[in-house]
Amino acid sequence: MKPIRLAIPKGSLQASTIELFKDAGWRILTSSRSYFPSIDDPELECALVRAQEIPRYVESGLFDMGLTGKDWILENESDVHEVEDLVYSKVTSRPARWVLAVAENSGYDKLEDLKGKKIATELVNFTKNYFKEKNIDVEVEFSWGATEAKVVDGLVDAIVEVTETGSTIRAHNLKIIQDLLITNTKLVANKVSWQDKEKRTKIEQIAMMLKSALAAADMTGLKMNVPNDKIDSIINTLPSITSPTVSSLYDAQWFSVEIIIPQSQARDLIPKLLRVGATGIIEYPLKKVLY
Numbered sequence: 001m002k003p004i005r006l007a008i009p010k011g012s013l014q015a016s017t018i019e020l021f022k023d024a025g026w027r028i029l030t031s032s033r034s035y036f037p038s039i040d041d042p043e044l045e046c047a048l049v050r051a052q053e054i055p056r057y058v059e060s061g062l063f064d065m066g067l068t069g070k071d072w073i074l075e076n077e078s079d080v081h082e083v084e085d086l087v088y089s090k091v092t093s094r095p096a097r098w099v100l101a102v103a104e105n106s107g108y109d110k111l112e113d114l115k116g117k118k119i120a121t122e123l124v125n126f127t128k129n130y131f132k133e134k135n136i137d138v139e140v141e142f143s144w145g146a147t148e149a150k151v152v153d154g155l156v157d158a159i160v161e162v163t164e165t166g167s168t169i170r171a172h173n174l175k176i177i178q179d180l181l182i183t184n185t186k187l188v189a190n191k192v193s194w195q196d197k198e199k200r201t202k203i204e205q206i207a208m209m210l211k212s213a214l215a216a217a218d219m220t221g222l223k224m225n226v227p228n229d230k231i232d233s234i235i236n237t238l239p240s241i242t243s244p245t246v247s248s249l250y251d252a253q254w255f256s257v258e259i260i261i262p263q264s265q266a267r268d269l270i271p272k273l274l275r276v277g278a279t280g281i282i283e284y285p286l287k288k289v290l291y
Contacts, residue, residue, distance in 0.1 A: 001198045004044055006206075007058065007066030008037065009051035013185065017067055020086075023213035023287055024206075043202055052122075055080055055188065064193040065203050071098060071162070071183040075126050080188040084207040086214060087184045095184040098123055099166075101174040102158045103151050111178055114138055114158055120150045121160035123181075130180055148172040212288035219289050220263040222270070223282045228253045230277030237276055239265060260289065 008017055008028070018028045018037075028046060030037040037046045049057060054068035055078035065083070073080065087095055100119075102108040108117075115136050120143040121127050131138045143150065143159070150156045152172055160180060163169055169176060187207050193199045226234045231246070238244050238259050245258040257278070261269065266283055273281060 001043070001202075003042065004064045004193070004199055004202055005062070006039075006044055006046050007049040007054045007063040007068075008046055009054065009067055009185075010035070010048040011050060013051065013067075014048065020210060020213055023216070024209040025213075025288075026206075052076075058188050058190050061190050061192060063190065064199055065187065065189045065206070067185055067187055069096075069183045070186055071096075071123060071126065071181060073186065073188065074181070075123050077125065078188075079191065081191050081194045083187040083189050083194075083203060084211055085184055085186055086210055095182050096162050096164050097179050098126075098160055098162050098181040098183060099169070099176045100158055100160055100178040100180055101148075101151070101169050101176050104173050104175050106151075106157070108158065109177055111136055113177075117157035119158045119160060120147055120156040122147070123160055123162075126181065127160045148174060208290070209288065212290045215289040215291075216286040218263055219260055219286050220266050221258065221260050221284045221286055222266065222273075223256065223258045223284070224273060224278040225249070225280040226255045226257050226278050228255065231255055231257075233276045234273065234278055237269070237272055239269070260286065 008014065018030065021028050026044070027040045028037045030048070035048045037048065039046050047063070049066065051068045052072050052075070054063070054066040055073045055076040057063050058066045058080050059078045067086065073082070100111070108114060111131075111134055115138065118139045118141065119127060120141050122143055124140055124142050127140045131140070141156070147159045147161050148169060149172065151159055151174060159174075161169065162183070166176060187210065189203050194203065234257060235244065239261060247256045249256055270281055270283070
């Protein structure tokens, strides 16, 4: 089998994508002088490609697989196989939103208020189709960047822009009047490659390991020693994913208890466990969690 060609999104998601692959078990090394990173897997070849272009390159067969956004799949109307949803970001763990925003003092409060108005966005085709389905006639133009400033400068009446927290939009004295699309990163594959048994097996392996690394990012492991007379109280305190692992120690009066929990629970749970009678508590990070 020839190496599978993998498109890595260049730009804002590049570093977090490479970090995700590292957690999943693949080491990708980039160079400022090359768009073709090295990867420690002879069955894979990588290239850095703008996320906006990945759907059509994967669809055409230039790449067997890639990571891109749901937004760019819709924008390109690409016919690719969507293998897995992967929610990760440089800012938050929430999916990003494409929103319709206007100036705070514009007087526009709903979609219908923009009839006959001009909208700037990088997501041109999607925006045109969205307003067409609503039977609202608008003019949509492509924005090369600094989209928020176009409303401030009076160049357009509204923008359709991607946001995770909304902070940049608010900083420009804009208000969001409609969410148009919730998007997230997807692992996509060329449909011909997906039908190839060997390639499909490899693509599924990558998808599984990436997903397991993402699952582990929000989880943590706890291990502790528990005296025999406190074991029931400790077990009743634990909010583990499954039943905790309980092992007898050399001293028959003690047990070793191990669990996996959401990381956010550890700060409240550990003090409770100490009060109930656990000792020698160790918290450790997880690399992968598979169900």
